[in-house]
Amino acid sequence: MKSYFENYESLHDSSFEDFMAHQLSSSLCQGIPDNWNVGVRLSVRELSLVGEGSHRHLSSSIRLQIAAASIPKLPAHLCEVIVIQRLPLGVFADPFELQNPHKHKAFRDIAVFGDTNLELPSFQSNRSAVEFHIDAGFNILFMQNNGTEFNLLLPLHARYQPLDESGYSVVEIGEPDMLMRCSVEGKQHKQSCLFMSPPNEKAKSTSATVAWKIPAGMKAHAGFVSVITFVTALLSTLSIVYASMFLSGTKVSKT
């Protein structure tokens, strides 16, 4: 994601997909003939939202499968799975919360990119993305035939939504993008390169999303809320002024 934001100002799906397709392809592992023969498959087995209200967790269950014959070729202890969860407008991840070592000690690294302002409403903010780096070595070494699974629990928070007549705004969160990065022996020295799921495999699961229904203010309330707010403030003011001038011990004494 750091590379992405060096080239683009903000996160758009089309820009990001273009970036993944063209710019990352140059980082694919070339030393091993035909990257796809390594048989790396990264897929999302389950995506769900856990919890209620404005603070929830996005639960992703990710399966990593590598063809059995390819496992010995891989430097397992030097591989990591990279998961990039793009977030829509309307929700954000708190980068400081993600640094909590108690909760996230399983990850090699976690970072938030894009708009990390915690306070702005969605109509004044931009999108963001969370990137996880998970050590894959242990999982590769002891991989079963049906692969190995990682579970990610990403705490998310809702921003204040644009006004909506229905009183709710629906935000959809799609599946994450996933890669595996390994340090392999190159012609001259070690270099890191990427493994990605074959494009046709990846396309199968792109339709899975989760929907988050977030309360929103209603425009119909604007008129009377403003009037009653100011009338209430005025009445309180007059009451306090009256009490201060006529009901307190500061009466002017008559001589």
Add this chain to the structure above:
Amino acid sequence: MISLKPRSILLISAIFRVGLILVGEWQDTHMEVRYTDVDYLVFSDAASLMASGQSPYKRTTYRYSPLLAFLLIPNSFISRCWGKFLFSASDLFVGLFIRIILKQRKVPDDLCTYSMLIWLFNPFTFTIGTRGNCEPIVCAIILWIIICLINGNVVQAAFWYGLIVHFRIYPIIYALPIVIFLDPRFFRSGTKPLLSDWTSDPGKARQINSELIDKCAVCDVWKSTFTRSRILFGLISGTVFLLCTGFFFHLYGWEFLHEALLYHLTRTDARHNFSIYFYHIYLNYERELSVLEKLVSFLPQFIVQLVLILCFAKDLVFCFFVQTVAFVAFNKVITAQYFVWFFCVLPLILPWSNMKLKWKGLCCILLWMGAQTHWLLWGYLLEFKGKNVFLQLWMASLLFLAANTFILIVLIRHHNYGPVFRQHTDLKTTKTT
């Protein structure tokens, strides 16, 4: 009657706070819900940035003076709890200062003790410092300023006032009452002002004070505005404020000015909070509010502050209290930590109130807590259950303002108003006809 000595009260309070801090650390490590305030993590991060020679404003949402980050630098190399101990110590100082102020005004021992207990064992106040909120430092300094003023120490009062306005801004509302308070009849060169002693007889209090309250405070100000004390106070506090602000501007530039000062002066938050304005702000967030709208929302605050100052400035402590309650109640953003601003002054005015705890006092407490709890229930449904209850939450904030207004009026009605000082020559009580 309580027979605990002040030293014992402070010792028990200190042990209690140390225990809370330790329990809080355990809770943070082992439980999902943290005890520590989110703001404390912000302060600590800013402090560690400062310790490594960087700007504390690299930490997003750090909106305080660099002084606070500086005070918390030991978090990085002594213990991450250093700040909590510092804030809790300030908390204890507030209790001590409450006793000092009341004893100087000859308040009986038992009332002094009750007043200390109201602060030191108020669940709201002892959690504030132990959770890592910095407001106890502000409260301690405000009370120290009061001590300086009632002892005639204008120079020191001015120094701390300039510093605290730089640190937290809201005490700027005390500027005019302090200027009025520095009445040349009491503040004479080389003479310590005479304090009016506490009396349990409201009739006697009114008699003693009648000669002093028969003149409009505004007339006093205009007659003798530029006295030595007032000029000294203004110059010193202004200089301290500008020096601190200038120094940190030199170090951290516009980022400091914006985050630590301008943000607070222009802050509007569309997210739900106790203020009656939050929903109005949210519903109009997508358009720029007109000048008239901004003025209309500022007027209630301005009018209330002005009237309270003109009516109560001579009774400075009571003036501080009512001003702070009104300031918080009419503010565009209200968070729970603001309540500490008037909680620290409340024990100082209670000995002068003829309102009994049974039942009027108890009713006021229950009304205030009830209105707050009512708001919190709707806030919980919105934030943690995802229900659209914006309208109900806004109505709860209207009720909260109504409760605050009612309680303020009741306290004003039951307060035995009396200037803090009396004149050096003996007073002759005036006959009223």
